[in-house]
Amino acid sequence: MEITKTSTKPKVQEHDHHDDHHDQSFITKYIFSEDHKMIAKQFLITGIFWAIVGGAMSSLFRIQLGFPDMDLTALSPIIGNWLTPQGKIDPEVYLALITMHGTIMVFFVLTAGLSGTFSNFLIPLQIGARDMASGFMNMLSYWFFFLSSIVMFVSIFVEGGPASGGWTIYPPLSALPQAVSGSGMGMTLWLVSMALFIVSALLGSLNYITTVINLRTEGMTFFRMPLTIWAFLVTAILGVLSFPVLLSAALLLIMDRSFGTSFYLSDIYIAGEALSNQGGSAILFQHLFWFLGHPEVYIVILPSLGITSEIIATCSRKPIFGYRAMVYSIFGIGVLSFVVWAHHMFISGMNPFLGSVFTILTLIIAVPSAVKAFNYIATLWRGNIVFTPAMLFSIGLVSFFISGGLTGLFLGNSVVDINLHDTYFVVAHFHIVMGSASFFGLFAGVYHWFPKMFGRMMNRTLGYFHFWVTFIGAYLVFFPLHYIGIAGFPRRYYSFTNFETGRIESFIDLNTFVSFAAIITFIAQFVFLFNFFYSMYRGRKAPKNPWNSNTIEWTTPREPGHGNWPGAIPKVERWPYDYSKPGSDKDYIPQHIPLSKTPESNMPEDSSR
Amino acid sequence: MNLIIGIILFLSLAVVFLLFRSTEILSVAKKKIATSFEDSNNSFNAISGVVFMFLSFAVIFWYSYDQFENYFLPMASKHAPEVELLFWVTMAVTFTVFIITQVVMFYFGYRYRYKKERKAYFYPENHKLEIVWTVIPAIVLVGLIGWGLVKWNNIMGPPPKDAVVIEIMGYQFAWASRYPGPDNELGDANYKLIDVDNIVGIDFTDSSSLDDFMPREIHIPKGKPVLFKIKARDVIHSVYLPYMRSQMNAVPGMPTQMWFIPTKTTAEMREETGNENFNFEIVCNKICGRAHFSMKHTVIVEEEWEYIKWKNEQKSWIEKNPDYYANFVKNNSTDVAVLND
CATH class of the missing domain: 1.10.287 (Helix Hairpins)
Known part of the structure; x- marks a missing residue:
């Protein structure tokens, strides 16, 4: 029976078997799903959960910094044993909070939550593939991330508290439980969690790379790929090359912690005892860590830049300016990101000559970054700009990318860094250029592709409200930190009351102000959450192509099923940026429309695009 | 107070929801x-x-x-x-x-x-423009880098020969300093000799350590190059002197150093800032544990003659801790005897 049934089907149909309706159980559809769209949503929801945790932690330590005398006993049902008897946050808990805030935001939200969501969701849809190259590996990638999340979450509640050596976990502080209580069980779980996280990141990245290289639909040449895909591809390559180095750094640290080796430890006297470890190098860890750590900041920002490129072009109704330059700058940033790591270590005690080399390499990376910023602005020029919430967040991203990128010129120049290193200036710099900018890319992506994810529209007015509060809020939080940094205030300080007699007074008000802004901004995110979850079920039904966009994900049905396109995958006939082409009566020509159908608007250059 | 916050929260939620429903x-x-x-x-x-x-x-x-x-x-x-x-x-x-x-x-x-009536201008690229805004930032950056590197090499380069040498050691959660004494030579130290009294682990089998002294505050002369030889005992710390624009990490197992020439005495700074309690302080600027935020050490900059006077008044560590030294000699009698001959 089976044989006769299939053999009667014409061959073409077999290729399109994906539109057959599979009856999936709840478990295979929503939990152990191998569908890239569902996995993307799983990453997104988990990322949102982590963002709330990370944001709440920042509110807590901003309370400590902005209102140092506040009695938090009222919060004790939630944070109970984190308080001192006076109702203040314990100094070690403060360190744990900043450590977990950094870890969560950098890895769990802006790496897994961002790349995991949009690489998964957009790569198959935008290059015209039925799914990822390996759906099973993709599923594993999410579940390793989930496991890693569980371990990290559990670590918050263990005896001694979570890891508290800063998100960079420099040994010996992170290696010796005698040095800080968070370096006990909390640190062990941190390392276990990160090892699982790295497995997840590698499974994901390998899949993204394979899919982009092998599964592009007919006509989708590399230079017809939307910039989102370029960004995801380079991000994945960075991940594959750098995450294993973090794994080895972590493994050596585990050995030092548990098996008595001396990779990072030497000549230490602590807690009344001279340790036997000799010959290790604490600087070695920093080199290994930042060999991942620096590409990591580009792993965080590149997907956001890709998303922004796509949205700015669509919403300006113009081709992205300098498409090829954008691609090359993504590659330039990607390559250079591997050779700048030691600019985090100018005053770590490494040879000053190395400092010179890394200064040069670091400032070179500013060039492709500048090109990107200029190209965004040039795209706006003489556009026809539609301020959707996604567009607002994209413009916000460009604004942050410029403001935060410029302060990199101070920190990247070794001699200026001597005084600014580890001050609030650094905090301001990376929270603007990496934190806020990537977060804005994440928001922009969610607002823009929500209709494709859930088949419904998000409420615009709430989107505007969310944007303006967050945009102004983020600047109010992070811009003032520059001043505090120039004044030489060190970061990771529990309190400044003991800091250089007579100087804290100048910034008490400013710190209170920053904390106030931070907490308001955090609360405003719940407007977004409400909008997100409410619109998922009750939002207005989305049209097929709500933003009149060119890329081929908008040719799928309102809610694409398993396999994405019910019929054949569309063939790609042109590049993705034919917006407002002269001669055409519409202001967009989707990628699957052949040139032969648009003789009125064809240009000589079209054949090479 | 809690009631007011609750009401405000409730009202703002209501406003957001109304905004949402009405627009929808x-x-x-x-x-x-x-x-x-x-x-x-x-x-x-x-x-x-x-x-x-x-x-x-x-x-x-x-x-x-x-x-x-x-x-x-x-x-x-x-x-x-x-x-x-x-x-x-x-x-x-x-x-x-x-x-x-x-x-x-x-x-x-x-x-x-x-x-609605306008159409965007189809403008996919302009190579000239792109080259311009690639090259201009590149030139500006070369200028900033070149300038920076010259200064960097001066500041991080080898210190002058006549620099005043002081050993600074960071430990949870304080700083210790050791001066070479009249022989201008710091004696050996070994982390295995550290105990409650001998916090930097001075090795008294080295005769040049006998006159080393460890004051409670660091004194340095104005106008003379000062070289800090920096160590850490337990975890990484960072010697940060914001007014000097100087900073260097203190790393266990790896000695580092930094040098600078102070140009203002503490007294002059007190006058300039109008704060009679002003003091230069080494502050720790690398996360090091519970009391990281209060790990600091006073540095007093004074005129050279004041500094020399102060230095001459200092008693060596063994003078201040004669019992400890006696005990040390007893335990290491052969070594010390050889050296003292």
Whole structure:
């Protein structure tokens, strides 16, 4: 029976078997799903959960910094044993909070939550593939991330508290439980969690790379790929090359912690005892860590830049300016990101000559970054700009990318860094250029592709409200930190009351102000959450192509099923940026429309695009 | 208080929800397509961008001018003005770029906001323009780098021969300092000799350690090069002197160093800042545990003659701890005897 049934089907149909309706159980559809769209949503929801945790932690330590005398006993049902008897946050808990805030935001939200969501969701849809190259590996990638999340979450509640050596976990502080209580069980779980996280990141990245290289639909040449895909591809390559180095750094640290080796430890006297470890190098860890750590900041920002490129072009109704330059700058940033790591270590005690080399390499990376910023602005020029919430967040991203990128010129120049290193200036710099900018890319992506994810529209007015509060809020939080940094205030300080007699007074008000802004901004995110979850079920039904966009994900049905396109995958006939082409009566020509159908608007250059 | 916060929270939630429902219902009633490009909010957003930008500039200019003395620290070392000059030139360059790009971006947003009858200008590339804005930043950067590297090499280069040498050791959560004494030579130290009294682990089998002294505050002479030989005992710390614009990590197992020439005495700084309690302090600037935030050490800069006078008054460590030394000699009698011969 089976044989006769299939053999009667014409061959073409077999290729399109994906539109057959599979009856999936709840478990295979929503939990152990191998569908890239569902996995993307799983990453997104988990990322949102982590963002709330990370944001709440920042509110807590901003309370400590902005209102140092506040009695938090009222919060004790939630944070109970984190308080001192006076109702203040314990100094070690403060360190744990900043450590977990950094870890969560950098890895769990802006790496897994961002790349995991949009690489998964957009790569198959935008290059015209039925799914990822390996759906099973993709599923594993999410579940390793989930496991890693569980371990990290559990670590918050263990005896001694979570890891508290800063998100960079420099040994010996992170290696010796005698040095800080968070370096006990909390640190062990941190390392276990990160090892699982790295497995997840590698499974994901390998899949993204394979899919982009092998599964592009007919006509989708590399230079017809939307910039989102370029960004995801380079991000994945960075991940594959750098995450294993973090794994080895972590493994050596585990050995030092548990098996008595001396990779990072030497000549230490602590807690009344001279340790036997000799010959290790604490600087070695920093080199290994930042060999991942620096590409990591580009792993965080590149997907956001890709998303922004796509949205700015669509919403300006113009081709992205300098498409090829954008691609090359993504590659330039990607390559250079591997050779700048030691600019985090100018005053770590490494040879000053190395400092010179890394200064040069670091400032070179500013060039492709500048090109990107200029190209965004040039795209706006003489556009026809539609301020959707996604567009607002994209413009916000460009604004942050410029403001935060410029302060990199101070920190990247070794001699200026001597005084600014580890001050609030650094905090301001990376929270603007990496934190806020990537977060804005994440928001922009969610607002823009929500209709494709859930088949419904998000409420615009709430989107505007969310944007303006967050945009102004983020600047109010992070811009003032520059001043505090120039004044030489060190970061990771529990309190400044003991800091250089007579100087804290100048910034008490400013710190209170920053904390106030931070907490308001955090609360405003719940407007977004409400909008997100409410619109998922009750939002207005989305049209097929709500933003009149060119890329081929908008040719799928309102809610694409398993396999994405019910019929054949569309063939790609042109590049993705034919917006407002002269001669055409519409202001967009989707990628699957052949040139032969648009003789009125064809240009000589079209054949090479 | 809690009640008020609760009411405010509830009211703001209600406002947000009403805003949401009313716009949602209004758009259904108007039969507007959910994504209509023609949107009265478009101009609102475009104008808000420009307004936000100008307000921000106003606040930034006002605060930067008004609070300058608060955030710009007096400079108290010879290289500080050189570093600051580069800092402020970089500031001028970046601030100009910041203003221009933000103005242009928000202006474009306003000027080219959506109009139904207009069509965007199809303008995919302009190689000349792209080359210009690749090359100009590159040239500016080369200038900043070149300048920076010259200064970097001076500051981080080898210290002058006549530098005053002081050993600084960071430990949880304080700093210790050791001076070489009259022989101008720091004696050996070994972390295995550290105990409650001998906190840096001075090795008294080395005869040059016998006159080393460890004061409670660091004294350094104005106008003379000072070399800090930096160590850490347990975890990484960082010696940070904001007024000197000097900083270097203290790493267990790896000695580091930094040097500078102080140009203002503590007394002069007290006069300049109008704060009679002013003191230079080494502050720890690398996360090191529970009391990281209060790990500091007073540094007193004085005229050279005052410094020499102070130094001559200091008693060596073994003079202050004769019992400890006696005990040490007893336990290591052969070594010490050999050396003292």
